[in-house]
Amino acid sequence: MYFIQAASTISHQPTFKNKSFSENISTLNTASELLSPDYKKYITPVMLRRMSKILRMSVACSVDCLEQTDIKSPDAIVVGTGLGCLDDTEKFLNNIISIKEGLIPPTSFIQSTHNTIAGQISLILQNHNYNMTHTQNTLSFEHALQDAFLCLDEGGENVLVGAADEHIEILDDIAEEIGYKNMQLTSGASFFIVSTKNNKNSKICVLNAASYGLFNSFSESLEDFFSASIPLLGKSKIDLGTIDLILFSTLQEKTKNEIADLFKGKSIVDYEKYSGTYFTNSAFALHLAIDILESGKNNFNGMTIDMKRILICNNLNSQNMGLILVEKVEA
Amino acid sequence: MTSLKEDLKKQIIEQLNLEDVQVSDIQDDAPLFGGGLGLDSIDALELIVLLEKHYGIKITNPEKGKDVFYSINSMAEYITSPKG
Amino acid sequence: MKIYITGLGVISAIGTNVEENYQSLQEEKTGIEKIKFLSFDSVVLAGEVKLSNDALIEKMSLKNGFYSRTSLLGIVAAKESWGKNSLNQSIRTGIISATSVGGMDKSEKYYRQVLQKETTDISFILTHDSGNTTEKIAKELGINGYINTLSTACSSSANAIMLAARLIEQNKLDRVLVGGADALTQFTIKGFHSLMIYDNEWCRPFDENRKGLNVGEGAAFLVLENEKSIEKTGNKPYCIISGWHNAADAFHQTASSPDGKGATLAMQDAMKKAKINPNEISYINAHGTGTKNNDLSESVAIKNIFKQNIPPFSSTKSFTGHTLAAAGAIEAVFSILAMNNNILFPNLNFSQSISETELLPQTKLQQVENVKNVLSNSFGFGGNNTSLIFSKI
Numbered sequence: 001m002y003f004i005q006a007a008s009t010i011s012h013q014p015t016f017k018n019k020s021f022s023e024n025i026s027t028l029n030t031a032s033e034l035l036s037p038d039y040k041k042y043i044t045p046v047m048l049r050r051m052s053k054i055l056r057m058s059v060a061c062s063v064d065c066l067e068q069t070d071i072k073s074p075d076a077i078v079v080g081t082g083l084g085c086l087d088d089t090e091k092f093l094n095n096i097i098s099i100k101e102g103l104i105p106p107t108s109f110i111q112s113t114h115n116t117i118a119g120q121i122s123l124i125l126q127n128h129n130y131n132m133t134h135t136q137n138t139l140s141f142e143h144a145l146q147d148a149f150l151c152l153d154e155g156g157e158n159v160l161v162g163a164a165d166e167h168i169e170i171l172d173d174i175a176e177e178i179g180y181k182n183m184q185l186t187s188g189a190s191f192f193i194v195s196t197k198n199n200k201n202s203k204i205c206v207l208n209a210a211s212y213g214l215f216n217s218f219s220e221s222l223e224d225f226f227s228a229s230i231p232l233l234g235k236s237k238i239d240l241g242t243i244d245l246i247l248f249s250t251l252q253e254k255t256k257n258e259i260a261d262l263f264k265g266k267s268i269v270d271y272e273k274y275s276g277t278y279f280t281n282s283a284f285a286l287h288l289a290i291d292i293l294e295s296g297k298n299n300f301n302g303m304t305i306d307m308k309r310i311l312i313c314n315n316l317n318s319q320n321m322g323l324i325l326v327e328k329v330e331a
Numbered sequence: 332m333t334s335l336k337e338d339l340k341k342q343i344i345e346q347l348n349l350e351d352v353q354v355s356d357i358q359d360d361a362p363l364f365g366g367g368l369g370l371d372s373i374d375a376l377e378l379i380v381l382l383e384k385h386y387g388i389k390i391t392n393p394e395k396g397k398d399v400f401y402s403i404n405s406m407a408e409y410i411t412s413p414k415g
Numbered sequence: 416m417k418i419y420i421t422g423l424g425v426i427s428a429i430g431t432n433v434e435e436n437y438q439s440l441q442e443e444k445t446g447i448e449k450i451k452f453l454s455f456d457s458v459v460l461a462g463e464v465k466l467s468n469d470a471l472i473e474k475m476s477l478k479n480g481f482y483s484r485t486s487l488l489g490i491v492a493a494k495e496s497w498g499k500n501s502l503n504q505s506i507r508t509g510i511i512s513a514t515s516v517g518g519m520d521k522s523e524k525y526y527r528q529v530l531q532k533e534t535t536d537i538s539f540i541l542t543h544d545s546g547n548t549t550e551k552i553a554k555e556l557g558i559n560g561y562i563n564t565l566s567t568a569c570s571s572s573a574n575a576i577m578l579a580a581r582l583i584e585q586n587k588l589d590r591v592l593v594g595g596a597d598a599l600t601q602f603t604i605k606g607f608h609s610l611m612i613y614d615n616e617w618c619r620p621f622d623e624n625r626k627g628l629n630v631g632e633g634a635a636f637l638v639l640e641n642e643k644s645i646e647k648t649g650n651k652p653y654c655i656i657s658g659w660h661n662a663a664d665a666f667h668q669t670a671s672s673p674d675g676k677g678a679t680l681a682m683q684d685a686m687k688k689a690k691i692n693p694n695e696i697s698y699i700n701a702h703g704t705g706t707k708n709n710d711l712s713e714s715v716a717i718k719n720i721f722k723q724n725i726p727p728f729s730s731t732k733s734f735t736g737h738t739l740a741a742a743g744a745i746e747a748v749f750s751i752l753a754m755n756n757n758i759l760f761p762n763l764n765f766s767q768s769i770s771e772t773e774l775l776p777q778t779k780l781q782q783v784e785n786v787k788n789v790l791s792n793s794f795g796f797g798g799n800n801t802s803l804i805f806s807k808i
Contacts, residue, residue, distance in 0.1 A: 046369035049348040077663075083544055084566070093526045096605045103380045103389075105346070107373055109606035110669050110796070113515060114545065114566035119797030122663040128680060131663040131799055132574060135517075135566040137546035143563050146587075147578065153585055170529065177537050213562030214553060279544075319550070372670060376611060393611045 001232075002149055002194045003202045003329070005158065006068035008061040009287045010036065011188040012276050017064065022291040023299045027273045034167075034187050047124070050107055052087035054166035057189035058117045059124055062160055065191050066125070069200060074193065075156035076130035077118050078148045080140030080163035082279020084114035087168055117164060130156075136211070138314060141283040142322035145194075145209040152196045162191030163280035180251070186276025190283035192290075198329070204290050207325040208232055215321045218258055225323045238325075240266065244305060245292070247271045247285045248313035255315055269301055271312075282314040282322050289326045336407050338385075346381045347374050359403045375400060386410050418580050419645055419652035420805070422592070422638030424495030425748045426488055427735045428462035428631050431474075432495055437752050440734060440760050443780055447617055447629050447736050453484075453520075455601055457608075460617060462631025462736025463599055464488060475555075483518035483542040486551040488634035488741075489596035493552045496636035497592055502557055506644050509561030509588045511579050512549035512636075513571035513595035515740040518542035520598045548596060561588060566740065569702070570661070570795035571595050572635070573743025573803055577659040579639045589644040594636030594744035603739065604630055610669065618705030618737075620730035621714065621776045623767040628704040631736020635744035637751075653751050657788070657806040658689025664798025670708050675716030677800035678702075682720055682790060685802035689788070696726045696804075697786040698759055700750045701776075702794045703730020704737050709794060714772035726790075729777040733763035743793040743801065750789040750805050757786050 009015040012032040013025055034057075039048055042060040051059070058079070066072070091108035110116070115133040122131050130151060134143040141163035148161035166187040175183050194206065208229040212221040226238045246263050249272045250256060259268060275284035289310040292300045307328070314322035340354045349368065357368070364370050375396045382388045382399075388410065390396055399409045426432065428446025429439035439446065447460050452467045466474065471487040475494070482490075489512060502508060518541075525539035542548070549564045561582075565575050572595025579591035597603075607613040612627040619625040640650060662684065664677030671677065686693060702713055717725060731749050732738075738745055753760055762776035787807050794800045 044369075045351050049350055050373075082546070090526075092606065093523065093602065094530065096523075096601055097527050097530050103383050104605055104609040105380045106376045106606070106609035109602075109609055110373060112606075113568050113796055115568055115795070115797050115799060116668070118567075119663070119668065119799065122665045122798070123668070126665050128663050128665055128677065130661050131567075132578075132661070133565060133567050134563060135514075135545035136549065136562065136564045137544045139546070139563075150581055150585055150587075154581070173529075174537070174540055177535070178541075211563070212560055214550065214559040216559065371667065373668065376609070379611075 002152060002196065002206045003198045004192055004204045004206060004290055005195050005200050005202055006065040006193040007287045007290050008064040009188065009190040009284060010057040010061055011284055012186045013274060015287065020291065020295045022288055023295055025274055028184060028276050030184060032186065032276065050111060052085060052111060052166065053187055054085055054164050054189065055117060055120055058162065058164045058191065059120055061162060061189050061191040062121045063124065065160060065193050069193055071158050071193060073125065073127055074129065074158045074160040076148065076151040076159045077121050077127060078132045078144045078159060078161045079118040080134040080144035080280055081114055081117060082137045082140050082165050084135065085112050085116055086166055088112040090168055090170065138279050138317040139211040139213060139320050139322050141280045142209050142211040142314065142324065145324065146211065148194055152194065157197060158193055158195045160191060160193055162189065163283040164189035165278040165280050167278065184276045186278055188275055188278055188281060188284050190287045203329055204293050205327055205329050207327050209324045212321040214319050218262060221321045221323065229325055243309050243311045244307040245269065245310045246313055247289060247310060248315065249281065250315040252318050255318065259313065267303055281316065282312055282324065285312045286324055286326065293326065293328045335410065336403050339403055339406055342381055342385055346377050357403060362402055363400055416584060416641060417655050418583050419640050420637050420654050420656060420751060421640050421645065421650035421652050422496040422498055422500065423653065423748050423751060424492040425633070425635040425745055426464055426491045427633035427738065427745055428464060429734050431466065431491065433748065440749065441780060443761055443763065445617065445734050445763055453599055455604065457604055459604060459615065460629050461599055461604065462629060462738065464632055481538045481542050482551060483548060484520040484598035485514055485516060485518060485596045486542065486548045488598060488632065489548055489552050490555050492594060492596065492634035493556065493592060493636045496594065496638055497556055500638065500648060503647065506590050506647055507588045508558060508590045509582065510549060510553050510558045511563045511565065511575045511591060511593045512552060513565045513575040513740045514545050514548050514597055515566055515568055515571060516597050516600050516603060517545040517548055519600045519602050523601055558592065567799045568795035568797060569739055569742055570793040570799045570801040571740035571743060573793035573801040574661060576637065576656065576743060576747055576803055577661060577801060580656050580659055583639060583641050590638065590640045592636055592638055594634060595741040596634035597632055597739040597741045599630060599632040612706045614705060617764050618733055619764040620703035620705045620733055620762055621710050621769060621774065622765050623769050625705045625707065625710060627706050629736040631738040633735060633738045633741050633745055635741060635748045637744065637747060652808060654754055654805050655808055656803060658685040658804035660684035660688060661801045664800060666798055668797055671712035671794060671798060673712060673715065675712045675719060677798050678713050678716035678792065678794055679719045681800040681802040682716060682792065685790065685804050689804045689806065691788055693721050694724055696788050696790050698753055698789050699726055699728035700746045700789060700791040701728050701730045702792040703732055703762065705732065711769060711771060713792065713794065714769055714774050717774065718772055725774060727759050727777045729760050729762035731760055746791050747803060747805065750791045754786045754789050754805060754807060757783055759783060
């Protein structure tokens with residue numbers, strides 16, 4: 001079992017340092033913007049001056065996570081990102097194309113590598129432990145989670161794990177060119193501390209996370225996921241019957257229908273209408289799930305059932321399926 | 332010379348993205364590195380770019396930067412001194 | 416449990432397969448020269464793979480789809496490594512690749528079109544993301560399920576190999592095709608120039624007068640298997656991977672700490688994992704990029720651990736250039752070749768030791784009695800340090 005000791009999200013919703021945000025959360029409107037905290041509270045001006053959105057969000061969330069616990073130095077820092085540091089990548093590309101003669105400023109090149117996020121976090125925390133960055137487009141967060149669990153299985157006690165992606169304007173043009181009109185592309189970062197020990201008397205744990213790349217069928221992946229989850233939890237049975245809520249994302253109409261069929265009778269909510277679209281928005285879904293389970297009142301989306309178990313189904317990329325199972329720990 | 336130093340300070344603030352720093356915060360003779368500004372080796376490279384962009388001066392060996400960029404004074408002196 | 420290496424594949428500036436690469440290493444022939452096949456603005460020395468994109472597509476008999484050069488290189492090496500392996504329900508198989516540029520070789524072109532207000536070719540941008548390159552390889556080989564990509568700059572594919580080993584050790588997978596790929600791009604060449612760490616001459620790893628790196632490109636893949644998998648596949652192992660460790664420097668974004676902290680931790684703990692002492696290391700395939708910073712930091716770390724008994728060490732980047740994310744995997748293949756042939760590869764272009772540390776790398780190709788354990792280092796930008804140990808069975 002992997003206990004959630006802390007969770008922190010910066011997004012287009014009022015999620016940051018706002019416990020029970022799930023109770024009043026509403027669908028994103030088209031003019032939504034990233035809601036940024038005062039970063040100076042979390043990052044020194046010397047570091048902040050170079051940081052793009054994705055770095056600021058990730059570092060602030062990470063610092064916030066640690067402030068929620070007594071942990072000074074996690075045993076590992078694991079990050080997932082789909083497209084990495086786009087703003088700096090674009091800046092450097094602009095420079096190399098427009099500066100024909102003469103020197104090119106190096107800062108944006110340095111800041112453009114995918115692992116700058118995990119690297120900056122380790123710098124701020126002065127952490128010398130395992131430091132990893134997963135970049136498997138829409139499954140990057142699920143892979144980061146699996147890696148974090150591996151670290152815990154190998155003897156670690158606490159892992160800082162999260163994911164982030166940032167929006168830049170050119171993505172809107174590209175999305176339209178590919179044929180996705182009216183997509184709400186957003187930015188977001190979600191970080192968590194997962195632990196083997198329940199030091200904070202945490203009420204929530206993540207049971208299992210898995211990624212199915214180029215998967216064959218929904219039902220095949222689900223079956224595999226549930227049977228893999230059983231021995232992990234010492235339960236005798238886990239199936240759809242024991243799930244209270246499914247949070248899913250998909251861009252395909254036919255998949256929406258498939259999900260509705262497969263999960264007949266269950267509460268199904270499309271989390272993208274809350275997070276907007278970015279590669280690693282399943283991390284937002286995890287925080288949403290945690291918040292729903294923790295709130296106790298369970299007013300999310302007008303539902304009033306007493307929820308115990310939530311399944312997150314990430315089919316944002318139609319070829320890939322990410323699955324995360326979250327549960328409220330028994331008292 | 333005074334306006335050169337003032338220009339330099341403005342350019343440095345811009346090139347290094349020192350958002351909260353004013354021209355009046357930078358003393359002419361204070362060390363730029365290892366001092367209050369918190370500049371590092373990446374900034375040293377950015378200053379080399381600055382020298383070339385604004386003053387047409389090329390520094391090809393980054394080690395040389397240590398002396399040139401010691402302070403605003405040393406930078407101004409380097410810019411105005413005749414080069415072989 | 417033992418984790419076996421049963422497949423090897425590599426493509427680099429010094430050859431398009433394992434045999435060609437090994438031949439060049441033996442002939443002490445570098446692959447670093449002026450760029451010929453790719454049309455870039457800059458005229459620099461680089462470790463270019465001696466095949467154009469069209470030639471790579473033809474070589475792999477690919478239908479003309481949207482393939483970045485990174486994917487093409489990856490497919491070549493992955494196929495060589497995978498060889499006659501086939502998929503089997505009872506062998507849980509995954510693929511992990513690593514890249515830093517992903518499809519940037521194509522995206523640069525797209526971006527240029529956007530900036531210069533030309534008509535854009537959308538196919539150029541579709542292969543941009545790192546994960547896409549791994550998916551292309553997975554599709555070629557029919558692998559699905561666990562498909563992952565890591566991106567930690569220069570330590571990427573070493574980390575991928577480490578992750579593969581950990582997944583097998585923790586019984587999540589039985590067999591993993593693992594490696595990395597990176598193609599030459601204007602982005603990286605100009606990037607390293609902007610950092611003033613690109614040598615316009617041939618790089619000189621561990622030399623007092625080193626001026627920087629030469630970028631290279633390439634790909635390499637290995638097949639890792641557990642005992643259960645080998646019993647079913649009947650594959651013959653080359654060696655085992657006995658140790659690994661990843662540590663963060665947390666010193667500075669681009670510089671490694673002068674006391675070699677991250678590098679020391681990586682090497683030391685990899686040996687702890689392998690349960691071997693420093694005096695049991697037969698050869699170190701160093702990271703040795705030729706930059707002032709890395710080579711000093713790595714030398715200090717080597718001295719920290721090995722003290723007076725420095726094992727033979729060399730950097731093969733003087734042959735291939737710095738292949739960025741692919742380096743860990745390419746150099747893993749070279750380490751295994753060194754071990755299986757009891758041979759030490761030379762550190763080219765060396766003439767004078769670094770004054771602070773006075774270490775002398777292996778400068779000539781040398782046949783030795785027994786290369787039993789090889790330590791391979793990959794130390795990345797942002798202070799991400801990984802060491803792997805390969806051992807004879």
